[in-house]
Structures are given as structure tokens and as C-alpha cells.
Amino acid sequence: MTTNASAPTQVTERRTVDVPGRSPILSALQEALPLPVHDGGNGNGARRVLSPKRPAVETAGLADAFPYYAGFSFDWATSCISNTQLKGVLTVLDPWNGSGTTTLAANTLGHSVVGLDRNPVASVVAQLRCKVPMNVEPIRFSSLRIRASARTQNDPLNYWFDDITTARIRAWTSHLEHASPSNRTMGLVAAFRAVRSLTKHFEGSNPTWVKRASENEERLCFTHSEIDEAFFSEQVFLASRLSSVPRTSASVSLLTADSAALPLATNSIDIIVTSPPYLTRIDYAVAYARELAVLGIDVFSEKTLRKALMGTTLTRQASMTPSLLGPMAEALLSDISQHASKASSSYYMKQAKQYLNDLNSGLRESARVSKPGAEMHLVVQDSYYKDVLVPLAEICIEEAKRYGWELQEHEMFPVKRLLTTLNTSARAYKKGDVSESVITFTRRKHD
């Protein structure tokens, strides 16, 4: 969900011609995969599928608690779950849960839900949205004493703050370890918000990358009272927002885990509403480097988390094992590896293959944990590698079908601005229009 999608376009015909960069191999494969033509589902031509795009300013479902990049809209997630044909209290899953939009939507509708994300920052934000009660009181730290021995050496906050400021922020986070679970969660999200706002000038035009202080003098220095005030006022804001969101007592389970190995029982899920990372080389760990630093994780020196995240720009050894990808994904890899630009046949091909293998594993696992007849609502966006179209929606359809997902609907919403156009070297390549897709599947009843 990276982009500005505008008025939706209903899919009524195949869009396979005249797209710069589409290879003959992919075109032929796509022609062989017909998409359904439909009238919006209600027989009078009106549309049924909402755009998943989060509005520029969204407050519904506490979306403003933390500006999680790539979130879809709360109303869209709610509509997917409430329009289901399935009956009774359901179990909903989002295997790429991000800030918890699906988990909150499912909870407010009274369904049990599991949300899973490999990024621990996402899980903290989802905890706040789904679990912290309305009446939680902000806590003050003015009486807090910073121990003389408070260590700031090797503290990742030091990438942006001087030693004194780092020690004060670390004292806050240490103090939170002894607070109630609700205060701890709200305190951590308040810390994410405060640190993000204090370090704003380290952000560039790319919303998913943050710079670090290159010299000691660039490190920021704030007084204790400035830090304390920032942390307290962010808690006050969050507490006031929480008081506007009624949650139900239905079960919410939030896990920091990998979509390629879901810690869930086979045949246990009724509906999946989700959006995986796209093949746009977004490094979610760097995008949240400051929030991960609040949690004590240094993504610049310790690469485990960065490497684990789907779409990572770092390649793993293990991912180069033979894959189980379908023909369309293999054709894309072939087009990338044959591209004339530097490192296409080496680094870029490996990175794309790793991404596609991770996507394939996530779809396979989603099928395994779903009950026969379960629904899956997937948001994905096509993109470009140089001038080669990455037809992610159609690759997902092909991969999902191989694991027993039957395609029900595919709606496309034009995208106005691609993240790659922020990169000057990427701008040199000719690109066509791309779409964000909402794809709806049902799990085959008999394998």
C-alpha cells in the first residue's frame, strides 16, 4: 500500500498489451490466465469492492496512532470481513499484519483474530490498537532518576541522539519494563512517536529510509524535561484516541513470527485479510530503524531482522536453494536476469528470487492453515524493475492457485505515484501505468 491509488478501475478485460517492459514470455503466460469479468457483485453494475488505499489522513480504527507505512484502510478491512458469506464467530488471520488494521477490524466485529508480523515494531503498534483498554492513564517520569551508570555505548539511539539524550530515553524504556502491560505498550508507542518527531530532519524524500548522524555534532541534544514532556504528551494523545475506539472481548492474538512458517494449526482459519510487502525493495527494518532502536535493536550493525523480512535488499544464503515457483514468477526472474543493466543477472535476480520464494511460502502456509471454503482478500501492487513490469497480482494469483486458492474476484485500482520515481536512476527507464489490486480467493473444498 505504497501509493496514491485514485478512482478504482473494474477489471473487465485483460490488460496485457502495450505495456513497456512486458516480456513476450510473460504476455503469453498472462493471456493463458483469464480473469473473471463481473458487475461488482450486486447485479446492477455498482461496485462492491472499496479501494483499500488508506486516506491521506485516516483516524478510523486508530490509524493515526502511528503512521505505519503501507497500511490499508480500516474501512476496507472491515468491509472484507463484514461482507463475508461465512456464518458465526469466525477466526480471521493477517500473516503480514503490520500495524494491526485487520486485527482491529476483526475484533470490533466480534471475531477471533490472529495477526502476525516479523517486525516487532508492528506488533507493539497492533497491541496498542487492539488490546490497550480505553481507560489507560498516561504515566509521568519526572521523578525518574537516571543511574549514573546508564550506558549509552553501543545504544542504537546514539545514531541520532547524543549520550545525555540517549540515556534519558533509555531510562524511560527501562522504566516501562516494570509498568503494566497496557502502560508499557502505550509508553512504547509514545516513545516511537516522540523519537520519530524529534528526528524528523533525518528523513528524506523516501519515506522508507532514514539517515543517521554522520558526525558527533549532528547528534541531537534535548534536555531531560524536553524528553519527558514529549513522552508524556504523546501518551496523552494516545490515551485520548484510545477512548474513542470500542473493542470487543473477542480473542486477539498478536505474534512476532514469520509468514513462511505460521505457528498455527492446519485448517484453523476462516478469513485472511492481508497485504504482503511488494517487490519494491522496501527495507521495513530500516524504515523503522528508530522505533527498533527504542526497542534496543540495532538494524545497522545486526542484520538478522533485516535479512528475515520479506522484500529485504539483503540476500540470504539459504534462499538460493531451488524454488517451487510457477511459470510466471520464473519468467519474471528470467527477464530480470537478462536485463542489460549492471548486476541484473547477479544481485537483482537473487533478490527478486528470494522475495518470490518468500511470497510463495507465505501463500502456501496461508492455504495450509485455512479451512476448506475459507476466504482470502489480498492487496498487492504491480511495480517495475528498471523497465520490466513486475506483474505481482498475476504472479500471486498463479502461486495461490497452486496451493488450492480459487480466484473469485480481481479488482484493480490505478496508482498515481510509484515509489521508484523518487529514485533518479530508476526514473531513467520507461514505465507504463501500474495498479494496486484487490484479489479475492476461496480455499478449495477438496484437494
Ligand SMILES: C[S@@+](CC[C@H](N)C(=O)[O-])C[C@H]1O[C@@H](n2cnc3c(N)ncnc32)[C@H](O)[C@@H]1O
Ligand atoms: C504491506 S505491510 C502490511 C500493512 C498492514 N496491512 C497495515 O494495515 O498496517 C507488510 C508487512 O509485512 C511484514 N513482513 C515482512 N516480512 C515478513 C515475514 N517474513 N513474516 C511476517 N511479516 C513480514 C512487514 O514488517 C510489514 O509490516
